[in-house]
Amino acid sequence: MAHAGHYALKLNPKPDYQHIKVEPITLALGAYVSGVNFSDVCSNMVYAEIADALWKYHVLFFRNQTLPGKSHLALARSFGKPEVHEIFQADNDYPEISILENDNKRPPEINTWHTDTTFRKKPSLCTILFCETMPEAGGDTMWLNQNLAFETLSEPIREMLLGLEAEHDILNYYAGTEMLEGAGGEEKGLELRKTHPVVRHPVIISHPITRKPCLLVNPTHTKKLSGLRSLESHRILQFLYEHQQTPEFTVRFRWEPGSISIWDNFATQHYAFADYYPMHRKMRRITVEGENTEAYDLRRFSNNC
């Protein structure tokens, strides 16, 4: 009989691609992809195969790449519309490219698990992160699988979560950070309060591409479970965060200059290690616009299984 720690994780059958080679990493998520040079992509089929692999493995890793702004945007556009971030510093030529740079004067600040931009009505569909500078050791990133986190909960807990919504707030985490200070401080905070009212998302969403159920609460941007007493909300969210962060649901990536990762934002959370401070780490990032979230409907989808 299966016990609480018995997840029976299964590897996806390896797809047969014509242009890329995919090597899965853990049973939960993540794959190394080779056979592509992003500064010279010869066919849209390459992008189509990468997208197919992304929805299967949720986070893809590429090594030894150069990614000029033009190529970074072309890759992002193969998934949809590139976005501009509210707070992050932007590249001088490409406003859609955020520069995430930390060193002795700029300590890393986002070192908590999160799904990108859940404070938006339409959270990002995917994120493409390029590594420009990385210390010899440290600065890794971890991802976890939000579909597995849902699937491994027992039925009564799933039933309870399927009816719930959560509030997400841009200022929940950014308020008081150096990043917000750099973007305009208190004045910027007041502006964001007007442009970004607190948004609600279902706790269990139907993934916009795969339609799989995914948990969409995270300890960075989620403020509260709607309609619950604050202590109930706090305790249920803590339980969910601990469950999501189960090591069996994760993968960890060691960056090198020239590495790229692309992640399926709705199906994952990520955590950036701050262990390299005060050394220099520089990344270039684009997110792609997602869709309005949709609650997962157990009855509607159970007929398809």
Ligand SMILES: [Fe+2]
């Ligand atoms: Fe992030």
